[in-house]
Amino acid sequence: MKKYPFAALLLIIPLFISSQVIKKEDINADNLYNFSGSMTEYFDPQVRYTKAPKGFKPFYLSHYGRHGSRYLLNASQYNEPYNILKQASDEGKLTEFGKSVMDRLEIMKNDADGRLGDLTQKGQTQHRGIARRMVKNFPEIFNSRSTIAARSTTSHRVMASMTSALMEFSVLLPKMNIDFDNSDYDRGYMNYEDMAISRAKNSREKSIAVAEFNARHTHPERLMAALFTDTTFITRYERSTAATLSGRFDGGQEIRTTVLSTQNRSVNLYNQIYEVAANMGSHDAGFNLDDVFTYEEWYDNFLQNNIYWYSVSAFSPFTQNIVPYGHATLLQDFLDKADRAITADTPNANLRYGHDTALFPLLCLMEVNDCAWAPDDLEKVADKWVAYNIVYMGSNLQLVFFKDKKGTILVKALLNEKEARLPVDCYRDKKGREFPYFYEWNKVEKYYRAKLDYWETKKEELSNNI
Numbered sequence: 003m004k005k006y007p008f009a010a011l012l013l014i015i016p017l018f019i020s021s022q023v024i025k026k027e028d029i030n031a032d033n034l035y036n037f038s039g040s041m042t043e044y045f046d047p048q049v050r051y052t053k054a055p056k057g058f059k060p061f062y063l064s065h066y067g068r069h070g071s072r073y074l075l076n077a078s079q080y081n082e083p084y085n086i087l088k089q090a091s092d093e094g095k096l097t098e099f100g101k102s103v104m105d106r107l108e109i110m111k112n113d114a115d116g117r118l119g120d121l122t123q124k125g126q127t128q129h130r131g132i133a134r135r136m137v138k139n140f141p142e143i144f145n146s147r148s149t150i151a152a153r154s155t156t157s158h159r160v161m162a163s164m165t166s167a168l169m170e171f172s173v174l175l176p177k178m179n180i181d182f183d184n185s186d187y188d189r190g191y192m193n194y195e196d197m198a199i200s201r202a203k204n205s206r207e208k209s210i211a212v213a214e215f216n217a218r219h220t221h222p223e224r225l226m227a228a229l230f231t232d233t234t235f236i237t238r239y240e241r242s243t244a245a246t247l248s249g250r251f252d253g254g255q256e257i258r259t260t261v262l263s264t265q266n267r268s269v270n271l272y273n274q275i276y277e278v279a280a281n282m283g284s285h286d287a288g289f290n291l292d293d294v295f296t297y298e299e300w301y302d303n304f305l306q307n308n309i310y311w312y313s314v315s316a317f318s319p320f321t322q323n324i325v326p327y328g329h330a331t332l333l334q335d336f337l338d339k340a341d342r343a344i345t346a347d348t349p350n351a352n353l354r355y356g357h358d359t360a361l362f363p364l365l366c367l368m369e370v371n372d373c374a375w376a377p378d379d380l381e382k383v384a385d386k387w388v389a390y391n392i393v394y395m396g397s398n399l400q401l402v403f404f405k406d407k408k409g410t411i412l413v414k415a416l417l418n419e420k421e422a423r424l425p426v427d428c429y430r431d432k433k434g435r436e437f438p439y440f441y442e443w444n445k446v447e448k449y450y451r452a453k454l455d456y457w458e459t460k461k462e463e464l465s466n467n468i
Contacts, residue, residue, distance in 0.1 A: 023388055029297040035283055036390035037300040039307030040358055043071060043283035044128045044396030047419045051139065055429065055437050058404040058412055060142045062343045063351040064336050067132065067398035068358050069163040070125025071284030073117045074277060080111040083274040090235050100229035103275070103294055109287065110278055121162040122284050128396035129163045133170040135419060136351075140402065143350050146177040154184040154355035155193045163396075164355040181349070191335040192356050195363075198464050199328030203313075208320040212313050215380045219302040222272035225295065236268050276303045284395060305384055311393070312383050315362035317376040324464075326367035327457040329360050333367055334454055336401065337447055344403070344411060344443075358393045365392060365399060368450065369425040370417055392417075403443065411443035425449060 024033055036042055054060070074080060087104035090096045096104065137144040144150070150171070154164040161184050171178055202208075226233045279291035280303070295303065317323045332354075339352045366373040372386040400416040412429055415422040421439040426449050429440040 023384070023386060023391070026298065026301045029301060031292075034292060034297070034300060036388075037304035038280035038283055038394075039304050039389040040311055040394055041280045041284065041307075042390045042394035043124065044132075044394060044418070046131055046135070049420055052414075052421060052437070052439050054404050054414075055406075055412070055431055055440060057406040058410075058440075059406075060140045060402055060404050061347070061350070062340065062403040063136065063140060063143050064340055064343075064401040064403075065352065065398060066332065066336075066354040066356060066361055066364060067129070067163070067167075068356065068361050068393060068396060069121060069157070069159045070128040070166070071122045071395040072125055072159045073114045073120050073122060073284070074281055075119045077114075077118060079274060079277050080107070080114050083271055083278065084108055084111050086236070086271055087229065090230055093235065095230050095232045095235045097229060097231055100231075103229060103291070106289060106291060107275070107278060109289075110282075110285075113285070113287070119157075119159055121159040121166075124284055124286065125159065125163060125395065126166040129166040130170040132396065132398060132419070133167040134174065136400075137171070137174050143402075144171070144175065144178070146175050148175070148350040149179040149181070149348050150351040150353060151349045152180065152182040152353040152355070153188050153192060154182075155189070155357065156184055156186060157357070160184075160355050160357065164353070167353070167355075191331040192354060193360050194331055195328040195359075196330065196461070198461050199325055202321040202324055205321060208313055208318070211320050211380055212309060215309050216306050219305050220269055220272065221299065221302065222268040225272055225275075225299070226268050233268075236271060273303075280307070304389075308384055308387070308389050309380055311358070311362055311389055312380075312387055315359075316366045316387060317374055319376065319378055320380075323376065324457075324460065326363040327453075327460070329363045329367060330454055330457050332360055332364050333450060337450060337454075340401070340403065340443070340447070344405075358397070361397060361399065362393045365417065367453065368399075368415075370399070370415060370422050374425075394418075404440070412440045413443045413446055414439050414441070 024036060029037065084104065084107040087096060087100060087107065091101060091104055152164055152168060154160045164182065164184065168180055168182060171180060226236055230236060275291070275294055279294055282290045282292075312318065313320065315325060317326060335354075343349060343352070365371075371391070373392060375383070375386040377383060377385070397418050398416075400419070402414045402416065404412040404414070413424075415424050423439070424441050424446055426441055426445045429437045429442055431437070
């Protein structure tokens with residue numbers, strides 16, 4: 003197992019499994035929703051937090067949250083699988099099960115008309131709930147005398163997520179002072195990726211590795227036989243667009259077409275139905291598509307979604323172990339604004355609303371929990387690095403700051419409102435008692451500033467090698 007190259011003087015922290023990883027053999031109807039990967043629905047974590055050391059009170063919270071549950075982004079994700087099944091139905095080539103799947107796809111296609119990429123009602127509810135629990139959990143930070151600063155990207159679903167949260171704050175604390183904005187002015191840290199990262203993310207080595215991984219975990223034959231009375235229908239069906247594979251496979255598309263050239267139409271339909279099925283948790287449709295795939299197929303589909311996000315977000319030997327540094331400006335914003343809040347005692351909270359494309363790499367860069375896991379073998383990634391424990395719909399990182407009367411600052415990380423580990427030793431009081439999940443801010447900041455310094459040097463090295 004390799005980790006990213008980093009200055010030797012920094013402490014290497016062992017990785018431990020912080021949240022349950024569900025093995026393939028343990029999948030059941032109750033935990034199946036996890037295998038929607040990054041589209042998994044956000045739930046109230048209902049956890050009890052570790053008590054702060056005596057004398058320490060919360061005073062500041064810094065946050066980045068992904069938008070809540072949404073519709074799929076492209077019309078083709080709904081239209082193409084439905085159109086294929088509809089043509090098969092018109093030709094008398096669908097089984098009764100195939101007709102049932104087609105009918106459900108039609109409902110979702112019609113519901114998504116005019117709403118592509120939009121926040122759903124569930125997404126709004128998720129962000130109202132997160133805001134409500136912030137007030138409940140940290141009344142010292144969120145109260146009628148508080149000032150909070152909220153920023154979002156210009157994406158409609160992100161703005162709607164922020165608005166949902168701010169409306170909840172306003173209802174609970176009508177006298178709270180709220181400063182909010184959504185513009186490209188903040189793009190430099192909210193949703194910006196350093197250009198030096200693009201070459202690593204799109205490397206041929208990564209694309210081949212991901213394509214081969216996907217090929218090992220794609221088996222559409224059973225589903226095609228369940229949908230069609232004549233499976234030759236799908237092999238002759240001509241699609242209306244030039245694309246051959248689902249966009250979720252990024253740089254592996256062209257290569258994977260070659261790997262699976264004899265069955266790519268089946269593969270594409272298989273992948274597209276999974277996209278709709280995985281997104282069902284974003285809706286209150288009154289039905290789902292859970293029965294379309296076997297548990298093993300759900301797991302294999304999840305693995306592909308998971309490996310996509312790992313390959314474009316995490317430290318990986320296939321991408322020179324540098325990809326998370328693409329969002330170094332976001333980490334720097336956390337550090338700089340925390341320093342200002344500590345000095346000025348205002349604002350009481352910085353809330354940022356954005357996307358999975360920023361939150362995934364940020365968590366890897368910060369080494370939260372097992373996010374820095376970087377095995378050489380892609381088949382081992384899901385042993386620890388699983389999207390349903392990292393980033394899904396509504397996911398968020400909260401850094402909660404505490405201080406005592408002496409001015410000592412501690413910080414606690416909450417990932418999806420659950421206590422999370424950071425890559426330095428936990429705080430110990432004068433009696434040597436350790437307090438899990440509490441860290442001295444000066445140590446945390448020093449560690450992260452060193453990473454930012456490392457990246458500045460590394461960027462220069464990369465630019466000189468172009």
